[in-house]
Amino acid sequence: MNYGENIKNMRERIGISQTEMSKMLEIDKSLYGRYEKEKQTIPIKHLITLCNYFNVSLDFIFSFTSIQEYKNIKKKANNIKAGKNLKEWRKSLKLTQLELANYLNTTQSVIADYERGRYLISTPFLYTICKKYNISADYLLGRIDEPISF
Secondary structure, eight states, X not given: OOHHHHHHHXXXXXXXXXXXXXXXXXSOHHHHHHHHTTSSOOOHHHHHHHHHHHTOOHHHHTXXXXXXXXXXXXXXXXXXXXXXXXXXXXXXXXXXXXXXXXXXXXXXXXXXXXXXXXXXXXXXXXXXXXXXXXXXXXXXXXXXXXXXXX
């Protein structure tokens, strides 16, 4: 993934230290540093907090688009809406849960749990899906209403 450098650049551009960012996220400074270096995967909830702080889309942080922010973007992800969007998108491509699970090297039950809204899709799975299928991460998480392709 390539979000670490983007987060670092945005943080440095506005003159905020890693310590200040880690306090905002309520995590240890060393953990935040590992996020920027991508030595540890940043959870979706922290990515969304950073998106809101920097007023950018998740698609921008992931370098899927140069559009920094979408109109009417929601500040939070919604598990139920995200699950519905994932399911509709998957079905539009005629992919089964099992096929998507196999591509992501996970189980069908994990995909089913995402689609039921039990959990938000994990950062690596979200990134992988969006990168391969050119679909907006913000859409899949329910932060924007219309699917955007890149």
